[in-house]
Amino acid sequence: MIGHGFMGVAHSQAWRVAPRFFDLPARPVMSVLVGRDAGSASAAAQRLGWESSSDDWREVVARPDIDLVDICSPGDSHAEIAIAALRAGKHVLCEKPLANTVAEAEAMSEAASVAASRGVYAMVGFSYRRVPAITFARDLIRAGRIGTLRRVQAAYLQDWLVDENGPMTWRLDKDRAGSGSLGDIGAHAVDAVQFITGQTFEQVSGALETFVRERPLLAEGIGLGGTPSTERGVVTVDDAAYFTARLSGGAVATVEATRFATGRKNAFRLEFSGSRGAVSFDLERMNELEFYDGDDPAGEQGFRRILVTEPEHPYAGAWWPTGHGLGYEHAFSHQVRDLLVDIAAGRQPEPSFADGLQVQRVLDAVETSAANGSGWTRA
Amino acid sequence: MIGHGFMGVAHSQAWRVAPRFFDLPARPVMSVLVGRDAGSASAAAQRLGWESSSDDWREVVARPDIDLVDICSPGDSHAEIAIAALRAGKHVLCEKPLANTVAEAEAMSEAASVAASRGVYAMVGFSYRRVPAITFARDLIRAGRIGTLRRVQAAYLQDWLVDENGPMTWRLDKDRAGSGSLGDIGAHAVDAVQFITGQTFEQVSGALETFVRERPLLAEGIGLGGTPSTERGVVTVDDAAYFTARLSGGAVATVEATRFATGRKNAFRLEFSGSRGAVSFDLERMNELEFYDGDDPAGEQGFRRILVTEPEHPYAGAWWPTGHGLGYEHAFSHQVRDLLVDIAAGRQPEPSFADGLQVQRVLDAVETSAANGSGWTRA
Amino acid sequence: MIGHGFMGVAHSQAWRVAPRFFDLPARPVMSVLVGRDAGSASAAAQRLGWESSSDDWREVVARPDIDLVDICSPGDSHAEIAIAALRAGKHVLCEKPLANTVAEAEAMSEAASVAASRGVYAMVGFSYRRVPAITFARDLIRAGRIGTLRRVQAAYLQDWLVDENGPMTWRLDKDRAGSGSLGDIGAHAVDAVQFITGQTFEQVSGALETFVRERPLLAEGIGLGGTPSTERGVVTVDDAAYFTARLSGGAVATVEATRFATGRKNAFRLEFSGSRGAVSFDLERMNELEFYDGDDPAGEQGFRRILVTEPEHPYAGAWWPTGHGLGYEHAFSHQVRDLLVDIAAGRQPEPSFADGLQVQRVLDAVETSAANGSGWTRA
Amino acid sequence: MIGHGFMGVAHSQAWRVAPRFFDLPARPVMSVLVGRDAGSASAAAQRLGWESSSDDWREVVARPDIDLVDICSPGDSHAEIAIAALRAGKHVLCEKPLANTVAEAEAMSEAASVAASRGVYAMVGFSYRRVPAITFARDLIRAGRIGTLRRVQAAYLQDWLVDENGPMTWRLDKDRAGSGSLGDIGAHAVDAVQFITGQTFEQVSGALETFVRERPLLAEGIGLGGTPSTERGVVTVDDAAYFTARLSGGAVATVEATRFATGRKNAFRLEFSGSRGAVSFDLERMNELEFYDGDDPAGEQGFRRILVTEPEHPYAGAWWPTGHGLGYEHAFSHQVRDLLVDIAAGRQPEPSFADGLQVQRVLDAVETSAANGSGWTRA
Incomplete structure (x- = not known):
């Protein structure tokens, strides 16, 4: 490693x-x-x-x-x-x-x-992709349970940069990090949406914003942040990225990736709305998936809070009894499991580098669009 | 009037x-x-x-x-x-x-x-009874949608007496009010449970508690409270009532009625658990009813948050478009409507005085039980 | 009238x-x-x-x-x-x-x-503007309680057009309605954001979408919808509108107004993120306001669910005791109240026609932007 | 092991x-x-x-x-x-x-x-005890942040026995398990309440219920359940336990431990109400703690949803960045950590066997009370 x-x-x-x-x-x-x-x-x-x-x-x-x-x-x-x-x-x-x-x-x-x-x-x-609720969202949507997909709302909300005196880290340096919220957390949004829906981002109209353009340099790193030094540096990445996209299957997606959503610690939120139903997720409550089944009888329709901890759910059966939640790290174990199983089977594991490249192209198109007055740009 | x-x-x-x-x-x-x-x-x-x-x-x-x-x-x-x-x-x-x-x-x-x-x-x-979500809960349960009822959890939680310097009002005087939280809000719990389930409270084991036994007298009344005077009076009613009950159909109910649930303003909560499903309600979110349908496919079960504002829902069609909520007072309009319709039809409106008497007997049994070491008492 | x-x-x-x-x-x-x-x-x-x-x-x-x-x-x-x-x-x-x-x-x-x-x-x-939680959001933000505003997320989510066989109404006819979701519900979003923040939308980059371009004509109207006839008509307004905006005070706002958010009945959601805190609202829970106070001690910070039914809250004192919720229609009573008070005082009531015009200009800019490849357009 | x-x-x-x-x-x-x-x-x-x-x-x-x-x-x-x-x-x-x-x-x-x-x-x-939110609840309450404790509501809700054809396991056999929901999950409630409040259960009035008295024997065990055989056995433990208790510091607690709360998978819920505030927890959302601070300004009070994943929170700093949740199993790692630290320091780790005995005495008092018409019984 x-x-x-x-x-x-x-x-x-x-x-x-x-x-x-x-x-x-x-x-x-x-x-x-x-x-x-x-x-x-x-x-x-x-x-x-x-x-x-x-x-x-x-x-x-x-x-x-x-x-x-x-x-x-x-x-x-x-x-x-x-x-x-x-x-x-x-x-x-x-x-x-x-x-x-x-x-x-x-x-x-x-x-x-x-x-x-x-x-x-x-x-x-x-x-x-290996958070059970996200895998399960894919299963529901790929099985047609929400019908024709029309709407995607994706928001990856963090707040660790809200304090304008919080120090620079390598994540705020374009040379090291490539981009800011766009590449770090917006990438998750793009991949998850494509994974769950089976559609790709075809065109985007995007904007980037850096709210705090200069920060103290980092003295000592702690977690994603650290203590400030007395010198200052220039933030060269975006603090927040916003884009609207047309997906290959006709749906429209809006994406916000930001480190300035005060009070939202790791709120990766996804909502998929189709002709027959909808699915909604928030990573801050990662053991839950909300599913609205439009086929339920009139008057009985509503978002169901499904605890994705049952033996029927992806990966969940390997762990604890129903209702006993998993944490952030479990998705990494699932990733290792799937990787080894695929390698042993002589099968290309997913997401492949080609998938990763495709996400990169979407992010690149967002940057291009942002640099060109938010005009629509093909990924 | x-x-x-x-x-x-x-x-x-x-x-x-x-x-x-x-x-x-x-x-x-x-x-x-x-x-x-x-x-x-x-x-x-x-x-x-x-x-x-x-x-x-x-x-x-x-x-x-x-x-x-x-x-x-x-x-x-x-x-x-x-x-x-x-x-x-x-x-x-x-x-x-x-x-x-x-x-x-x-x-x-x-x-x-x-x-x-x-x-x-x-x-x-x-x-x-005429809050649409409560009427709808009755409709679901009476239609057998949750199967055999086994469990009822009822809690009526308020907090307007938490401040021990809050003044006496007529509601704290046994001569005027009859009882405290038991008769004021516990009565709602008993009636609602009986209405929704169609079962009656047969036996109870109860306890009453007065946390603050002496308070300033009331100078000027405002809302349910008011400003204190310098004289003090003795609280002669219960601040909180707790009881466990066996219902006529075999279910066990627990009830808490309290004015000391700090931060809970008017949280009248009801949950009904049966062999096929469950229903859950909170008056602080009175336009919602949660319904768990055990007949949903395994892995897709979860409490559905139903907005009880559709034309299919009791009373709701007379008001606003879907999703436009009603308030506390609307139940009173529904009550007037049903009363006049029944009178015109020459039909006994419900709840009748006999129903009111029956609730009274349950409350009386709780008081008797509480006075007798919480022993089981028939209503 | x-x-x-x-x-x-x-x-x-x-x-x-x-x-x-x-x-x-x-x-x-x-x-x-x-x-x-x-x-x-x-x-x-x-x-x-x-x-x-x-x-x-x-x-x-x-x-x-x-x-x-x-x-x-x-x-x-x-x-x-x-x-x-x-x-x-x-x-x-x-x-x-x-x-x-x-x-x-x-x-x-x-x-x-x-x-x-x-x-x-x-x-x-x-x-x-006269929903107590919205008025209260303005009070908090105008008082500086969330500090410098950086982020606004506004989404007005309805789902009454999801069914592609739902009939045409005058609201889907550009000649009658002017525009679709943009003018009907997007207008609320623009006004509410400007009202709450005290900032105006200066520039926008927007997109419009009509997912279902042809529908049965309306036979008989019921609520916002009705029964379909056998003839078909062309939908001439937008089903959904999306825009990103730069506000006069430097904040960036994203707005989605859609009638295709399956399962969302009247979810007008607003979130305001600033350097010191955040405020979040959902009209489907109109008696609640969430407030994140960044000045709370570290480790104790979190979104507070405030029931906006206390005597301290705008308009609430005129109605019921704490915790007894209001409904959709109450805002109209507050509007009448404020209008008459202002007229009697010889004072311009708000929002004035000039305010209404300004909202119109923003909506117009969104349409212009959408027609021009989502390029940034001044309002 | x-x-x-x-x-x-x-x-x-x-x-x-x-x-x-x-x-x-x-x-x-x-x-x-x-x-x-x-x-x-x-x-x-x-x-x-x-x-x-x-x-x-x-x-x-x-x-x-x-x-x-x-x-x-x-x-x-x-x-x-x-x-x-x-x-x-x-x-x-x-x-x-x-x-x-x-x-x-x-x-x-x-x-x-x-x-x-x-x-x-x-x-x-x-x-x-080592779930960060529970440890943090103790910290808040022991620090006096909710003032004088008056009310405890504890409910441990599971539903794995709702199906009356679900098979017997050793957990339903009194000889093996000692008791049913009372000893299995009620024990958690008693320990957690005592740990968090620093008060002990002094007297209890309790009731036990077995809703399904006979079940198929277990053919093959899977998770907490398994597949049924054709033979049947008698359930000798309680399906649900209910008790009201007086705590040593004057608070009243209600406890429900049940395996018949349809739709509740592992909902261990705790609420503590005091003269200055309240704390609320649900194990199904184990990374969150709700705290109501009565010292907040009037009109700004509300339950705060605190994500207990900050460096300031117990144990959390050792794991992931803020907002990245932990799962069920992490409490066991914390337990091991504290145990080894205490052993190395030559200090009695907690909970000691004496603490365990005390919990056992409370459970025993509940059984005694239940067998004696729910009369109050000293622990």
Whole structure:
């Protein structure tokens, strides 16, 4: 595994836990953790339960005893590592967004395509696809339970930048992060909508906004934020992104991705409205899915709050009895489970790098539209 | 109409409004408003739109041009007025609770029975029966949609006595009010549960509690409270009542009626659990009813939030388009509508005084049980 | 009053009820109801409690005993009637949207301005300003309780057109209605946001969509819909409108107004996010306002569900005790109350026709933007 | 660890995960898993990650390389194992309820007391104490934030027995389980209320109910239920328990523990009402705590929905960024963390066996009261 930040911790938990709850075709061995600083990597490996550590990803990627490379480092490093790993015949799990630029994502997708022809697979880590309620939303919608889809409302709402004296982190630096809320959380929205509906974003009209253009530099990082230093830096990414989109099946989607939704901590909200029903979700209540069945008798229709913790629900049966909720990290275990099952079956795992590239193109179209007076732009 | 307090205002609104939204068999004329103080009664009549006023209910009840007497005065006056009115051949609408004692309620029920045989009808004003969501809950449950009823949870939660320096009002004086939370709001719980389920409370095990036993006397009344004077009085009613009950059909009900549920303003909550489904309600969200249909496919079950504002719902079609909510007072208009329709049809309106007496007996059994170490007591 | 459809019923209720709950400077007399068809107007007058009826608004508007004209007819008739009434020295209350075109709205605003200089006042009926929770949201935000406003999310969600076989009504005919969801419910969103924030919509980037372009003609109208005939007509208005806006104070707003949000009956949702807090509202729960106070201690912050039924809340003290909710129609009573108070005080009531014109300009800019590839357009 | 059912899986996850997120004074080694059947135990050890397995708990408890025994077997086995382990100088973590009878619990508590004097500690596994929202509720209430406590409403609502053809499991057999909903989930309610409030249940008036007295025997177990066989057995435990209690500090608590709350999957609900505020919780939304602060300005009071995922909240800082929720199992990791920290510090961990005994006495008093016409009974 490359990287041991927030994502590295989540991925480690998945590798550790998935084999205990799912029957996997192979038993994962948490072999080596890679970080830029040898000391930090060693300490993290110890803490997270990796057998060894390294500060040289090139060397690790070349090792014959490594079967799979899990990339959790910042977006600007994805392309180089992933391509090298695939060329070395390693399966790859790469955190989202796939890359910071479309060009990089294209190269990665191409490399993945070549690798797949040799039975080496790559997956991009849009982990929310494996939140049981989101997988279940897809099942309902793909089964036609809401009829013809007409409306999608997606909003990914966070508030960790509301304080204008909150410090810069690498996530606010375009060179490192590629983009701001658009690439970080807007990417989740695009992928989830496409995954759930089976439709792609064809055209977008978008706008980006940076509310706070200058911030103190970061002294010490804590969680997604940290303590401020006395120097100041320029925010080069968007604080919020807004776009309207036409989907391939005729639906219209509105998307808001923002780090300025005061009081909303991780409210990834999705609503799908069709001719026969609707489905609604909020990640802050991730064990629930709301389903409105227009086929219910008149007068008895209403959004049903379904606790997605029953044996009938995706992934849920592997865990606890009904009503005993799962948390954020469980989606990562599901991701590992599906990845290993697909690799063992010689089947392309999803979302593929091509899927990741397609999301990247949508995000790119939003940026282009925003730079051109919000005119409609093809993805 | 007798009385022009909070209930008098609500009843006046009902007489004023019902004819504008419902086809009534007779057009009500708001003739005379009666109060103990001639000046206040006259001012209230003017404000509330009554043609005249009086401070002598006996005289009014005897007037030949009066067809119906609406009693909104405190509970200790109900029996005398209602019986006189019925004997004078007037239809009677009497606010709940029917009376302060079972003996009075029995006399009233007897008088109503005699009057009914002459085509003169009496109704007790458990207005919540006519909240559309509550009527609809009854329709669902009576139609067997939740199967065999096993569990009832009823809680009427208010918090207007939490402040121990809040002053005494007539509602805290046993001589005037009969009882405290038990008779005031517990009575609503008993009536609503019996109405919705069609089962009666057969036995109860109950407890009463007075948390604040002494309070400042009332200087000036405002709403349900007012400003305190410097003198103090003794609270002679219960602040909270708790009881468990066995219903005639085998279900077990728990009831809490309290004025000490901090932060709960008027949360009259009801939940009914059966072998096939469940229904849940909260008066603070009175335009919603939650329905859990156990016949939904496995994995798709969940409480449906039904907005009870569709043409299919009781009373709702007479008002606004779907989704446009009703308020507290609308139940009173529905009550007036049903009362006039039943009178015109020569049919006993419900809830009858016999129904009111039965509620009274349940409340009395709770008091008896509470006085006897919470032992089970037949209603 | 001109018109006796849905809005006529709501306005009649307001004129009937407001004087019973509020101290008004003048006692309204419900004198004459005007409709295009003499028979229908007469029946409606009888049902709604107007003293007389007429099928000639010109004659009525000229009558010396009429002080105020309340216009509830479709949008295409507003300008002519309002201007005539104002010229005749009558105060005017005109339903929203002010007019179907900006040109008409300008003429009306001009007429209102002239009249005001003579002490004759005009008000446009954006009744939601007087929903207590919305008024209270304004109070909080104007008092600085959420700090610098950065984000507005407005969505007016209905679903009465989801069924593609639901019939045409005048609301789907551009000639009568002016526009579809944009003018009908989007107008509410624009007015409410401007009212609450004190900022105006300066520029917009918008899109319109008509999902169902042909429908059966209407046989008989029921509520907002009705039964279909066998002939078909073309829908000439938008089913849904989407726009992003930059407000005068620097905030970014997203607005969705749609009649295709399956399962959402009348969900007018507003969220305001600022540097110190946030406020959130949903008309389907109109007695509640959610307030996030960023000044609460760390770890204790959260959206507070405030029941806006306390004596401290706008208008609420005139009605029922705490926790006893109001309904849709109450806002119309508050509107009547404020209108009469302002007229008596010789003060311009709000929202003025100029305010209505400004909303119209925003809607017009959305249409222009939508017609021009969603490019940014000044309002 | 003894036992590898549902609880064994949860405890294994805790031992596996806790060291990766918390700094522990000792690194746990998952040494040996004990089960009655050697084959099942071996398979479970493999799956759950234990180094070895055994079918002889006596031998394991005597092994010198074992420092701590974690007891997850049914309640009837707790006393013998725990006492033996403590005598052998092993620390003990014992699942709740402590034992099936008060006599057993007394013996265990005594053994724990003796062991503690030698620095060997015992803890009973009321894991819900370590749900961050519950720990935080305690913090708020112990800090006086809701003032004088007057009211507790506790309800533990499940519905897995609603189907009368659902099969018998060991949980419905008094000999194995000790009691039904009372001991299984009512025990959680008693412990949580006492933990949060710092008050003990002094007297109770209770009732028990078995709605379905005969069921098919279990063919194959799945989750908490399973498939039915053709033979039938008698249910010897309660399906539901109801009790009212007086707490040591003067508050009145109502408790309902039921497996017949149709549609409620794991709704452990707690509400605490005091003179200055209130706190409300529902385990189905375990990442949220509602707090009503009566010190907020009039008109701004309301239940705040606090997402208990901030660094300021108990345990939360060790996991994910704000808004990223935890699941059911995390409380077990917190339990392991606190247990090891206390053992290392030579400090009695809580809840102690004495605490477990006290809960047992309350449950016993409920049974006694229920058997005696619900008369008040001292715990």
